[in-house]
Amino acid sequence: MSHDALRVCPLCEATCGLLLTIDGTRVTSARGDRDDVFSGGYICPKGVTFGELDGDPDRLRGPLVRDGGRLRDATWAEAFDRIAAAVPGLVREHGADAVGVMLGNPSVHTMAGRLYPPFLFAALGTRSKFTASTLDQMPKHVSCGLMFGDPFAIPVPDLDRTDHLLMIGANPLDSNGSLCTAADFPGRLRALRRRGGTLTVVDPRRTRTARSADRHLAIRPGTDALLLAAVAGVLFAEGLAAPGPLAALTDGLAGLETALKDFTPDAVAAACDLHPDEITAIARELAAAPAAAVYGRVGGSTVEYGTLTNWLVDVLNLLTGNLDRPGGAMFPLAATPPPPAPPGGFTTGRWTSRVSGRPEVMGELPAVCLAEEIETPGPGRVRALLVIAANPVLSAPDGDRLDRALGGLDFMVSVDPYLNETSRHAHVVLPPPPPSQSAHFDFFFNGFAVRNQVRYSPAAVPPEDGRMDEGEILARLVLAAGGRHGEPPETVDLAALDRSLERAVNLPGSPLYGRDPAEVAAGLTGRTGAERRLDLMLRSGPYALTLAELLDRPHGIDLGPLTPRLPGVLGTAHGRIEALPAPIAADLPRLRAALAGRPRSLVLVGRRHLRSNNSWMHNVPGLGGGSNRCTLQIHPDDAARHGLADGDPVRISADGGSVEAPVEITDTVRTGVVSLPHGWGHDRPGTRLTVAAARPGVNVNQLLDGSRVDPLSGTAVLNGFPVRLEPVRPKVS
Numbered sequence: 001m002s003h004d005a006l007r008v009c010p011l012c013e014a015t016c017g018l019l020l021t022i023d024g025t026r027v028t029s030a031r032g033d034r035d036d037v038f039s040g041g042y043i044c045p046k047g048v049t050f051g052e053l054d055g056d057p058d059r060l061r062g063p064l065v066r067d068g069g070r071l072r073d074a075t076w077a078e079a080f081d082r083i084a085a086a087v088p089g090l091v092r093e094h095g096a097d098a099v100g101v102m103l104g105n106p107s108v109h110t111m112a113g114r115l116y117p118p119f120l121f122a123a124l125g126t127r128s129k130f131t132a133s134t135l136d137q138m139p140k141h142v143s144c145g146l147m148f149g150d151p152f153a154i155p156v157p158d159l160d161r162t163d164h165l166l167m168i169g170a171n172p173l174d175s176n177g178s179l180c181t182a183a184d185f186p187g188r189l190r191a192l193r194r195r196g197g198t199l200t201v202v203d204p205r206r207t208r209t210a211r212s213a214d215r216h217l218a219i220r221p222g223t224d225a226l227l228l229a230a231v232a233g234v235l236f237a238e239g240l241a242a243p244g245p246l247a248a249l250t251d252g253l254a255g256l257e258t259a260l261k262d263f264t265p266d267a268v269a270a271a272c273d274l275h276p277d278e279i280t281a282i283a284r285e286l287a288a289a290p291a292a293a294v295y296g297r298v299g300g301s302t303v304e305y306g307t308l309t310n311w312l313v314d315v316l317n318l319l320t321g322n323l324d325r326p327g328g329a330m331f332p333l334a335a336t337p338p339p340p341a342p343p344g345g346f347t348t349g350r351w352t353s354r355v356s357g358r359p360e361v362m363g364e365l366p367a368v369c370l371a372e373e374i375e376t377p378g379p380g381r382v383r384a385l386l387v388i389a390a391n392p393v394l395s396a397p398d399g400d401r402l403d404r405a406l407g408g409l410d411f412m413v414s415v416d417p418y419l420n421e422t423s424r425h426a427h428v429v430l431p432p433p434p435p436s437q438s439a440h441f442d443f444f445f446n447g448f449a450v451r452n453q454v455r456y457s458p459a460a461v462p463p464e465d466g467r468m469d470e471g472e473i474l475a476r477l478v479l480a481a482g483g484r485h486g487e488p489p490e491t492v493d494l495a496a497l498d499r500s501l502e503r504a505v506n507l508p509g510s511p512l513y514g515r516d517p518a519e520v521a522a523g524l525t526g527r528t529g530a531e532r533r534l535d536l537m538l539r540s541g542p543y544a545l546t547l548a549e550l551l552d553r554p555h556g557i558d559l560g561p562l563t564p565r566l567p568g569v570l571g572t573a574h575g576r577i578e579a580l581p582a583p584i585a586a587d588l589p590r591l592r593a594a595l596a597g598r599p600r601s602l603v604l605v606g607r608r609h610l611r612s613n614n615s616w617m618h619n620v621p622g623l624g625g626g627s628n629r630c631t632l633q634i635h636p637d638d639a640a641r642h643g644l645a646d647g648d649p650v651r652i653s654a655d656g657g658s659v660e661a662p663v664e665i666t667d668t669v670r671t672g673v674v675s676l677p678h679g680w681g682h683d684r685p686g687t688r689l690t691v692a693a694a695r696p697g698v699n700v701n702q703l704l705d706g707s708r709v710d711p712l713s714g715t716a717v718l719n720g721f722p723v724r725l726e727p728v729r730p731k732v733s
Contacts, residue, residue, distance in 0.1 A: 005460035006033055006554050008440050010109040011046045011053070012613055014039070014176040015442050016183045017455065017555065018047055025461050027051035027436050037556035038453045039183030044176060045611050049622040050435070058619055058688050059417045060431035062466050071419070071429065076468055079428050080476050084485030086411040086427070090384050091124065091483075097354075099481070100128035100382040102370065104390025105136070106616060111530055112432070113389060114443040116474035119492055120386070121363075123482025127351055128373060128382050129364040135395055136298060138713040139306035140179055141362060145346030146581035147314055149571030151362055152338050152447060155314060155329035156180045157293035158562055159188040159450045162327040163197045164289035166282065168224050168313065169299020169719075170201075173208040174610045178297045181442075181449040186212075188450070198289070200282065202227065203299060204605055205633075205675060206668040217282075218670040220273040221605050222720030224296065225305035225591055227272050227279060228312035229263035234283035235319050236260065242287070244321040249567055252580035256315065259580055259588055262595070270597050273672075286320050291327025293317065299605065303720045307712035308591055311584050318579065323566075330562040331569050334446040335454035335545055336537040341571030348583070348712075354380045358714050366714030367396045368706035374405040384411040386481065388474075393421040394615040394681050397704035397716050398656045403684070413481075415473060418619070424686040430477065432470035436461040441534055454545065455556035456534070471530040493529025497521065497536060504540035511544040587712055601722040602638065604652070606678040606700060615679035618692040630697025631664035633675040634725075639665045642725050649728040652676065654721060656705035659698040660728055674723065676700040 002023040007030075009016045017036025021029040030050035032043035063079035064071040074082075090098050101120060107113030121129060133141065145151035157165055159182055170178070172185040182188055189212060192199060201213040202224065210216040219227060235241040236257045243250060265276035272279075286292045294316045300309040314323065322328030349359035355372040358365060365373075370392060373382045385406070393399040393406070399421070406412060406425040414423035415430045423429050432438070440457040463469060475489035484491075501520060504512040512520055520539070525547055526532035535547035543559060550557065572578055611628040612618055632650055634642075644650055646665045651658050652674070661676060669675050680697025682689055701718065708717035 002028065007050075007436070007457045007460050008442065008455050009047045009050065010435050010440055011050070011617070012176045013178055013181050013445050013448070014044070014183045014185065015181055015445050016042055016044070016047055018043065018050060020050065020436065020460055022436070022461060025464060027054045027461070033555060035555040036183075036455070037558040038449070038451065038455065042184035042187060045623060046613065046617065049620050052620045052622050053617065054434040054436045056619060058690055059434060060419065060429060061464070062431065064419070064426075064429040066427040071426075079430060080480045080485065082428050083413055083477065083480040087384055087481040088483040090410060094383055095380060096125040097128045097380045098382060099124050099126050099384045099386065100130065100370070100373065101126065102367075102385060102387045102390045102392060103131040104388065104392075104395070105132045105614060106389035108444045110432075110470055111439055111441050111443070111534070112470035112474050115496070115530055115533060116471065116478060116492065117388065119478045119496065120474070120481065123478050123484075127360070127365070130367050130370050131364055132367065132390060132395060134361070134364070134366045134368070134713065134715045135302070135718065136715075137179055137301060138361060138715045139301045139310045139710055142307045142348065142713040143311035143314065145342075146583060147311065147578050148569060149345045149573070150341035150569060151346055153331060153341070153569045153571070154179055154448060155317065155323060155331050156448055156450055157295045158291075158327050158330045159192065160561065162192065162291050162293045164285060164292035165192060165197070166200045166202070166286060166292070166294045167209065168202045168228070168294070168296035168309070169301070170295060170297035171203065171207040171209045171608060173212065175297075175608045179448050180295060180297070181445040198285065200285075204670050204673045205607065217274055217278060220271065221299070221603050221673060222303040222305070223268070223272040223594070224300040224303070225308040225312055226263065226268040226594060227274065228309060228316060229260050229591065230265045230268040230279050231283045231286070232312060232315055232319060233260045233263045234265065234280050235287060238283070240283065240287035241319040242321045243318050243323075246318060246321070246323060246566065246577065250318065250577040250579050251574070252578055255585070256580045259585060262592055267595050271594055286316065291325070292320055292322050293327070293329045295329070299719060302715060302718040304708060304710055304717050305591055305594075306710040306715050308584065308587060315579065318577065324564045326561070331565040332447055332449050332562055333452050333542055333559075333565065334449070335543050335559065336443060336446070336534070336541045338447055345571060345573040354378070358709070361714050366709060366716070367392060368709055368714070368716050370396065371398065371402040371405040371706070374409060383409060385409055386413045386477070387422060387426070388415045391420050391422045391615045393684070394679060394699050395701065397701050397706040397718075399681065399699050399702055400657070413477070415477070419686070419688040420615070421682065421684050421687060424684070430473050432473055433463055433467040437463045437467060438470055439531065451561055452559035453556055454543075454550065454559060456547065456550040458551070469528070471528065475529075490529055493533060496533055500533065500536055500540070504536065510540050512540050583712055600672070602672060602674055602725060603720050604654070604700070604703065604723045605673060605675050605719045607633070607675045609677060612679060618679065618682060619689045621691050624691065624695065629664075630661060630677055630680040632661045633664045633666050633669045635667060635669050635671045635673070636665050637671050638674070639663065643727055644725070651726040651728050652703060653724045653726070654703035655707060656703050659700070659702055661698050674725070678718070
């Protein structure tokens with residue numbers, strides 16, 4: 001007998017509501033939930049294949065442990081015994097930093113991925129922390145931390161009310177949005193156009209999003225910061241800079257005007273490969289629009305000026321008077337409290353990496369440092385690694401080097417549903433259950449949503465025999481790795497509740513301020529420790545909701561449009577916006593040096609596919625069609641210059657090595673630029689990815705050696721780097 005169940009989709013940042021049809025314990029179909037308060041029935045191809053991904057036969061059903069060089073099935077007890085026998089001893093012998101932790105993007109798509117890693121870091125006491133943020137979004141955290149004092153105070157475009165949207169290096173019609181949670185992003189852009197608004201897209205590729213725009217500027221990759229600096233310069237030069245009421249709340253506006261005076265449209269035009277008049281027009285249109293927002297994402301982050309680009313995005317929002325106002329760029333207000341802002345303001349570089357001396361950012365080291373921290377002898381060498389929902393062999397630069405380094409670890413744990421290019425090295429693999437068997441709440445993405453709302457999905461299917469809930473897996477990992485093996489996993493949740501209660505009842509402004517902690521704890525509901533923690537977070541949040549209210553309204557609760565929140569979100573030392581933070585000012589000479597122009601060699605950019613998400617959705621048969629292919633896209637003129645025909649194999653070479661891929665000739669990529677998608681390279685032995693291995697593609701990040709990094713954020717330069725092409729000729733026998 002089949003039945004339906006509601007579920008918030010965990011496969012990308014859009015967080016659309018799904019209606020699942022379930023036959024026994026198997027998800028047989030997924031469609032959009034028309035009554036969902038946020039997505040209103042929208043669904044993308046990834047969501048349609050929820051059942052295929054959920055029931056993938058290659059998903060691990062139980063733990064694996066390594067014996068004699070081979071992974072074999074094991075019990076949960078045996079798996080955690082192995083961890084407890086290895087990790088605490090390594091810490092005692094070599095120090096806390098000898099145990100590293102790597103978190104991947106999927107960890108922010110689950111409740112457990114938000115709730116338990118902080119306790120793992122605390123239990124280990126390690127500074128060897130790495131995440132996917134320095135492969136993606138860290139420049140935005142740094143720029144907002146420096147401007148607003150809180151790296152999580154990230155303004156998002158008020159898509160439903162803006163009149164003019166300037167989009168830099170983003171392709172939400174394929175990615176569904178990032179650091180801008182907007183269910184049905186395509187529909188929201190269509191609504192912008194229908195109400196007479198304007199969409200301008202800056203991107204070296206004529207993406208699906210660019211094709212839907214009023215204007216598409218095919219900029220030279222990596223020069224977005226120069227363009228935005230020139231736009232800001234025009235606003236100052238023509239008297240169009242008008243921060244409005246925020247001028248009285250902002251420091252450094254005069255210094256900002258002086259710092260940007262060299263970045264005129266004429267000065268940056270050659271480097272950007274745009275006409276000066278196009279740059280001036282952008283400035284004038286932003287200033288003239290009744291409400292406008294500037295939004296930038298991966299294409300402007302994973303470049304050598306990533307932090308400067310993200311800073312300038314919000315400089316423009318500030319200078320045009322559109323920061324923190326309806327229709328502009330606004331700060332969402334999630335139903336659960338955000339991570340506390342750093343006391344005394346945001347700073348970086350509290351310590352540096354052991355080998356290359358790269359500064360810490362938000363308590364972590366750049367992912368490009370991981371291989372060298374494992375390989376290089378000496379005190380503090382990473383000897384053990386705990387990898388949670390990450391596949392850095394494919395997602396980080398120079399996967400071959402990292403692949404070799406992982407093979408030399410004393411001990412490695414992977415929390416992963418698959419035996420993939422990274423987890424194949426593990427000594428213990430701990431597979432979480434499929435999404436249908438897990439409860440869901442979006443702690444992170446609600447904080448970046450274009451409309452305030454809240455939804456909770458209980459597990460749609462009871463856990464199968466032999467499965468362990470992800471929260472219990474991570475709680476037991478905390479205890480085993482932290483030298484407390486054998487304690488019940490509930491102790492982790494109890495400690496978390498005690499800490500959160502203490503903060504909530506002592507924080508002025510909290511709905512629970514002044515309450516008796518024991519009384520509050522007695523009133524919490526929830527079947528699991530994670531649910532009780534969620535209930536407390538809801539009760540102490542700005543709307544004073546409860547878990548019971550969310551369960552009673554399974555399609556979600558609409559909390560209304562975004563509202564102005566300044567100065568309340570500011571965490572800077574003086575409680576003011578810093579228009580020109582000192583680290584930014586110190587990095588501007590590096591950008592000024594780029595005014596001399598760029599080498600005319602080919603440069604490479606990545607691309608996203610609507611039917612995949614990084615490296616972790618290539619094993620779903622239903623997502624393998626259409627444009628979801630690993631090809632090198634190249635403009636016809638560049639193809640002719642290199643003697644390439646459509647479908648020809650070509651060797652692409654750069655700092656880190658070479659890969660070969662088939663050519664796809666298309667005028668959707670501008671001249672001087674080639675594009676190879678991210679997340680491929682499923683051809684390594686020892687994995688269990690049947691579908692992905694049948695069409696492995698190549699790893700674009702193998703072209704990089706990790707030496708190209710945005711210095712302010714430690715983020716790897718994955719876009720806009722020079723490459724060389726060489727046709728692969730058939731061998732003559």
